[in-house]
Amino acid sequence: MVKRTSHQSADCLIARPLDAIGDWWSLLIVRDAFDGLRRFGEFQKSLGVAKNILSARLRNLVAHGILEIVPAPDGSAHHEYVLTEKGRGLFYVLVALRQWGETYFSGPGEPYTFMVDTRTGRPIRRLEVHAEDGRLLAPGETRLADFRQQPE
Amino acid sequence: MVKRTSHQSADCLIARPLDAIGDWWSLLIVRDAFDGLRRFGEFQKSLGVAKNILSARLRNLVAHGILEIVPAPDGSAHHEYVLTEKGRGLFYVLVALRQWGETYFSGPGEPYTFMVDTRTGRPIRRLEVHAEDGRLLAPGETRLADFRQQPE
DNA sequence: TCCATTCGGTTGCAACTTGAAACCGTTGCG
DNA sequence: CGCAACGGTTTCAAGTTGCAACCGAATGGA
Incomplete structure (x- = not known):
C-alpha cells in the first residue's frame, strides 16, 4: 500500500498494524464483518465503494x-469472507474508535447509535x-519500554 | 481527504473519526505527539515523511x-503542536492498535517494545x-443499538 | 556585523493510486 | 434454455503522494 520500507519508525508496532489493515476502507470492511456481513455484494452495498x-x-x-x-x-458456489481470530482482535480498535466518535462526532439530532x-x-x-x-491510567501515563528494561 | 459525502454508511461513528484523522500518517503523528514530540522537525525526523x-x-x-x-x-518564535483533549482521546485507539500489533506483528528477534x-x-x-x-464481553458480543431502543 | 545554518514550510512535477463505468465469465433460477 | 444477479477485472480520467528544489525568517558563530 504505502512504501513503509523506507521509513523505519522507532515504533513499528503501530505502523505495521496500520500497514496490514491497508486503509480506511479496510477498517470499515472489518467493522461490517463484525456486523455479520460476509458477501462481496453485501460489503459493496453497505459501503458504497467501487468494486475494484x-x-x-x-x-x-x-x-x-x-x-x-x-x-x-x-x-x-460463491464464497464468503469471515474474520479470522486475528481479525477479531481488531474489535478493540473499533470500539476505541467508536467511543471516540461518540464523544466528539455525534451531533445532536443525528441518528445516534451506540454499542450495547x-x-x-x-x-x-x-x-x-x-x-x-x-x-486506572490516563492518557500520557504510559510510555514505551524496551523488553530489556523489564523485569520478567 | 476522502469523499465520504457520497457513501452514507449506516455507522458514521466509525467513518467520521477515520475521516477526521485523515490517514495513517496522521495517526503516527498523534502517536509521536503522545511520545512528547512537538516540533515540525521532530515529527519529520521521527516519521521520515515528506515535508509537504x-x-x-x-x-x-x-x-x-x-x-x-x-x-x-x-x-x-517557532510554534509547537500539542494534543488537545480531543486528541488525547485517541489514546485508546493507539493502545488498541498497539496491543493488536504486539500480539500479531512482533516477530522474534525484533526490538520489542511495549507499553508500561x-x-x-x-x-x-x-x-x-x-x-x-x-x-467481560468478547468480540461479537455487542451490537449497535438505536437510542430509541434504549431504556434511559 | 556578517555569513552560514537550521527551522518550517511552499511549489513543481513525475509517478502512483483511486474510483466510476464498462465489461465479462459464472451461478442461480424459472 | 434464457435471463438476471453475483463476483469480480479492465480501462481510463482525475486526484493524491512524495521527492526535490526552493525560500524566507530565525538562530548561531566567528
Missing part, C-alpha cells in the same frame, strides 16, 4: 490473515487502560 | 481539533470490553 477497490481491499485483508475465505455456508451488550441490550462501558496493579 | 505531506497532515489535525498550535515554550505504566515501569493490562454490569 473493494476487491483489492478484500484481497489484502485475506493476504494479511484478517479475513479468510470460506467456501460457502449453504452449498452455494447483545445479551442485555444495555450500553457497554467505556474503555479504560489499567496498570498491572489495577490503577 | 507532514505540513498538510498537521494542518488537517489542527483543523479537526486534534492538535493545536501553541506559541512557544521558550520564547522562541510510567509510574512503575510495569506493563499495562490488555484492553477489555465490559458490559454495564461488569461482565
Whole structure:
C-alpha cells in the first residue's frame, strides 16, 4: 500500500498494524464483518465503494490473515469472507474508535447509535487502560519500554 | 481527504473519526505527539515523511481539533503542536492498535517494545470490553443499538 | 556585523493510486 | 434454455503522494 520500507519508525508496532489493515476502507470492511456481513455484494452495498477497490481491499485483508475465505455456508458456489481470530482482535480498535466518535462526532439530532451488550441490550462501558496493579491510567501515563528494561 | 459525502454508511461513528484523522500518517503523528514530540522537525525526523505531506497532515489535525498550535515554550518564535483533549482521546485507539500489533506483528528477534505504566515501569493490562454490569464481553458480543431502543 | 545554518514550510512535477463505468465469465433460477 | 444477479477485472480520467528544489525568517558563530 504505502512504501513503509523506507521509513523505519522507532515504533513499528503501530505502523505495521496500520500497514496490514491497508486503509480506511479496510477498517470499515472489518467493522461490517463484525456486523455479520460476509458477501462481496453485501460489503459493496453497505459501503458504497467501487468494486475494484473493494476487491483489492478484500484481497489484502485475506493476504494479511484478517479475513479468510470460506467456501460457502449453504452449498452455494460463491464464497464468503469471515474474520479470522486475528481479525477479531481488531474489535478493540473499533470500539476505541467508536467511543471516540461518540464523544466528539455525534451531533445532536443525528441518528445516534451506540454499542450495547447483545445479551442485555444495555450500553457497554467505556474503555479504560489499567496498570498491572489495577490503577486506572490516563492518557500520557504510559510510555514505551524496551523488553530489556523489564523485569520478567 | 476522502469523499465520504457520497457513501452514507449506516455507522458514521466509525467513518467520521477515520475521516477526521485523515490517514495513517496522521495517526503516527498523534502517536509521536503522545511520545512528547512537538516540533515540525521532530515529527519529520521521527516519521521520515515528506515535508509537504507532514505540513498538510498537521494542518488537517489542527483543523479537526486534534492538535493545536501553541506559541512557544521558550520564547522562541517557532510554534509547537500539542494534543488537545480531543486528541488525547485517541489514546485508546493507539493502545488498541498497539496491543493488536504486539500480539500479531512482533516477530522474534525484533526490538520489542511495549507499553508500561510510567509510574512503575510495569506493563499495562490488555484492553477489555465490559458490559454495564461488569461482565467481560468478547468480540461479537455487542451490537449497535438505536437510542430509541434504549431504556434511559 | 556578517555569513552560514537550521527551522518550517511552499511549489513543481513525475509517478502512483483511486474510483466510476464498462465489461465479462459464472451461478442461480424459472 | 434464457435471463438476471453475483463476483469480480479492465480501462481510463482525475486526484493524491512524495521527492526535490526552493525560500524566507530565525538562530548561531566567528
